[in-house]
Amino acid sequence: MALKVGKVRGKPIALDGDRAVAEAMRQMNPDVVAAYPITPQTEIVMRFSDFVASGEVDTQFIPVESEHAAMSACIGASAAGGRVQTATSGAGLAFMWEVLWIASGTRLPIVMHVVNRSLSAPLNIHCDHSDSMGARDAGWIQLYDENVQEAYDNAIQVVRIAEHPDIMLPTLHAMDGFILGHGVERLELLPDEAVREFIGTYKPEHSLLDVDHPVTYGPMDLQDYFFEHKRQQAEAAVKALEVVPLIGEQYGRLTGRHYGLLDGYRLDDAEFATVVLGSTVGTTRIVVDELRDQGVKAGLLKVRCFRPFPATAVAHALGDKKAIAVLDRSLSFGAQGNPLFLEVVTALFTHGFSPKVVNYAYGLGGRDTVPAQIHQVYQDLINIDEEGFIGPPVRYLGIRD
Amino acid sequence: MAINLKEMSAQRELLAPGHRLCAGCAETIVVRQVLRAVGQPVVVASSTGCLEVATTPYPYTSWRVPWIHSAFENVASTIAGVETMYRSLVKQGKMEDRGIKFVAFAGDGATYDIGLQFLSGALERGHKFLYVCLNNEAYMNTGIQRSSATPMGAWTTTSPVGSAVPGKRENRKDITAIIAAHDIPYVAQAAPHAWRDLMTKAQKAIAADGPSFINVLVPCQRGWRFQPEETISISRLAVETCIWPLYEVVDGEWRLNYRPATKKPITDWLQSQGRFQHLLTPQNKHIVDALQHEVDRQWERLLERCKLPS
Numbered sequence: 001m002a003l004k005v006g007k008v009r010g011k012p013i014a015l016d017g018d019r020a021v022a023e024a025m026r027q028m029n030p031d032v033v034a035a036y037p038i039t040p041q042t043e044i045v046m047r048f049s050d051f052v053a054s055g056e057v058d059t060q061f062i063p064v065e066s067e068h069a070a071m072s073a074c075i076g077a078s079a080a081g082g083r084v085q086t087a088t089s090g091a092g093l094a095f096m097w098e099v100l101w102i103a104s105g106t107r108l109p110i111v112m113h114v115v116n117r118s119l120s121a122p123l124n125i126h127c128d129h130s131d132s133m134g135a136r137d138a139g140w141i142q143l144y145d146e147n148v149q150e151a152y153d154n155a156i157q158v159v160r161i162a163e164h165p166d167i168m169l170p171t172l173h174a175m176d177g178f179i180l181g182h183g184v185e186r187l188e189l190l191p192d193e194a195v196r197e198f199i200g201t202y203k204p205e206h207s208l209l210d211v212d213h214p215v216t217y218g219p220m221d222l223q224d225y226f227f228e229h230k231r232q233q234a235e236a237a238v239k240a241l242e243v244v245p246l247i248g249e250q251y252g253r254l255t256g257r258h259y260g261l262l263d264g265y266r267l268d269d270a271e272f273a274t275v276v277l278g279s280t281v282g283t284t285r286i287v288v289d290e291l292r293d294q295g296v297k298a299g300l301l302k303v304r305c306f307r308p309f310p311a312t313a314v315a316h317a318l319g320d321k322k323a324i325a326v327l328d329r330s331l332s333f334g335a336q337g338n339p340l341f342l343e344v345v346t347a348l349f350t351h352g353f354s355p356k357v358v359n360y361a362y363g364l365g366g367r368d369t370v371p372a373q374i375h376q377v378y379q380d381l382i383n384i385d386e387e388g389f390i391g392p393p394v395r396y397l398g399i400r401d
Numbered sequence: 402m403a404i405n406l407k408e409m410s411a412q413r414e415l416l417a418p419g420h421r422l423c424a425g426c427a428e429t430i431v432v433r434q435v436l437r438a439v440g441q442p443v444v445v446a447s448s449t450g451c452l453e454v455a456t457t458p459y460p461y462t463s464w465r466v467p468w469i470h471s472a473f474e475n476v477a478s479t480i481a482g483v484e485t486m487y488r489s490l491v492k493q494g495k496m497e498d499r500g501i502k503f504v505a506f507a508g509d510g511a512t513y514d515i516g517l518q519f520l521s522g523a524l525e526r527g528h529k530f531l532y533v534c535l536n537n538e539a540y541m542n543t544g545i546q547r548s549s550a551t552p553m554g555a556w557t558t559t560s561p562v563g564s565a566v567p568g569k570r571e572n573r574k575d576i577t578a579i580i581a582a583h584d585i586p587y588v589a590q591a592a593p594h595a596w597r598d599l600m601t602k603a604q605k606a607i608a609a610d611g612p613s614f615i616n617v618l619v620p621c622q623r624g625w626r627f628q629p630e631e632t633i634s635i636s637r638l639a640v641e642t643c644i645w646p647l648y649e650v651v652d653g654e655w656r657l658n659y660r661p662a663t664k665k666p667i668t669d670w671l672q673s674q675g676r677f678q679h680l681l682t683p684q685n686k687h688i689v690d691a692l693q694h695e696v697d698r699q700w701e702r703l704l705e706r707c708k709l710p711s
Contacts, residue, residue, distance in 0.1 A: 031489040060489040065522030072475035076482025079469050102471050208467040211442035218470035219457035
């Protein structure tokens with residue numbers, strides 16, 4: 001890394017998350033982008049199309065006829081040896097489901113910017129995490145953005161994570177639709193050359209366009225090899241537990257903004273902890289501060305990297321707490337709790353911890369999640385500790401009875 | 402562009418022998434003819450189907466050229482992605498322009514049915530690639546299920562012959578005309594017995610300035626129920642009965658490539674294959690008549706499009 005160690009400060013600017021990601025894409029200048037418009041991601045493809053039209057990027061943009069075709073074209077383009085990105089939301093991500101698995105199984109480092117949206121039915125264009133949580137087993141690395149700055153920063157880091165020789169897996173980062181996607185915030189953009197130097201150049205080991213060394217991609221793979229290939233893929237995903245913080249640290253040395261797998265906020269000495277991902281982390285930070293002012297030992301564990309899930313770090317961050325609430329912005333119908341809760345409980349149990357843990361589903365379909373609701377969660381945790389009784393382990397937050 | 406058989410026979414086969422397709426399968430005949438005509442450098446994509454599973458049982462591959470398979474429905478989007486990356490890298494000076502050609506092979510299920518949207522989108526966007534439909538008129542890889550390419554009356558395992566239903570009830574879709582309606586530079590129908598015609602078409606298609614499409618009939622001895630050694634004669638019979646005319650649409654102009662001296666009756670076609678045997682009974686004569694009527698109607702419409710007398 002030839003860039004100077006220290007803080008490369010960009011000019012402060014006000015942008016919404018979609019535009020911030022479009023700016024990052026312009027700076028990264030991918031070889032191919034294939035994407036289809038869907039609310040609330042549309043602004044990304046619109047803005048990026050402007051960059052293509054004005055010649056500000058070298059990217060060949062494929063304005064596909066569906067999200068399934070977007071991911072399919074990304075697969076072909078990535079196997080052809082260049083950098084490939086796309087963006088989608090909600091139903092678009094669901095429509096890609098089959099090919100998400102092909103992208104990861106073929107070990108193609110495609111980058112996807114997800115702007116979270118609920119899944120139909122009933123139809124709803126607003127934020128929850130049903131889309132990306134629904135794709136949690138598809139073999140993609142998943143990061144979640146807390147704010148617009150992080151959406152921008154993650155958009156850049158995911159390229160390095162995906163293309164890391166130990167990983168070679170498609171990677172997505174997800175920002176809350178409308179809340180971040182259309183929410184204007186202050187952020188700092190890096191200079192173009194700093195972004196380009198940070199992501200460097202991409203030279204894959206194999207390429208379809210290397211016609212002198214023909215390679216077969218996507219063969220039929222049956223009982224005798226398929227299982228080993230899937231194990232290799234699973235182990236590559238776990239290696240991202242080392243690579244995600246490594247890249248986050250390099251990015252931190254460049255920008256002063258350091259990133260790891262998790263971020264504990266006033267957590268070390270906390271007695272009552274919440275586990276949160278996405279934009280609600282910001283809301284919860286404020287509530288933690290207010291509670292601390294009142295003398296309540298409240299803390300927060302933000303999960304930035306959900307896939308792979310940093311189970312050991314989560315368990316040790318939470319194992320000594322009196323009571324823990326895990327907040328989920330999606331439902332896993334019929335399961336014993338929702339996606340993040342199940343991960344956290346498994347992590348605690350498999351590491352020998354058994355604190356009291358409850359799960360709250362919140363904010364479905366873009367329902368506002370306000371500080372008063374988070375206060376209620378912490379009050380519930382205090383009550384659980386005092387009464388020594390958990391009650392229903394899976395609950396709803398901010399909902400009419 | 403001429404077919405020089407002597408030169409071509411000296412070329413290395415781009416699809417290696419030892420693959421696992423059935424004896425008498427027309428697919429490899431067509432793939433080898435097309436790849437010979439197209440030449441190297443070439444990148445090939447296949448949809449899920451007989452060709453894909455039989456040529457790439459890991460750790461083996463029959464492909465001596467770069468090859469990719471992604472899914473059943475999306476071969477057009479996949480090859481579009483490959484072709485776009487090539488244009489991008491060449492334009493940016495990241496690789497030299499070696500005149501790489503792009504070919505997709507897909508079955509009729511992948512083309513007429515599940516992949517039609519993907520194909521239509523890729524054609525509309527003008528990606529420069531040749532799409533070859535290996536049309537055996539049913540889902541053969543999964544065991545002979547009806548597709549929208551299956552002719553009326555045919556037995557398949559999802560249009561079985563029973564006392565209430567005499568095989569497939571519906572006429573097939575005219576996908577070649579649907580593709581021609583996209584106004585792409587080159588569209589054709591071909592069959593493996595007419596090898597010179599097919600190879601000439603592949604050469605014209607790959608030289609076209611934009612997307613091109615060839616719908617090739619690939620007789621399937623397992624699904625159509627005939628002897629493996631009859632593949633080529635069955636292919637010829639399809640053309641002689643006019644159920645599979647050979648034609649091309651060049652920049653919107655329709656041209657008939659072969660006109661039988663006398664159009665053979667559809668019963669010759671039906672008698673040649675087990676999938677139609679139930680039609681050759683007196684109570685199903687109305688289906689045979691309807692099929693003949695449909696063949697005649699389509700043939701007349703084709704002659705009209707080609708500005709030829711009936």
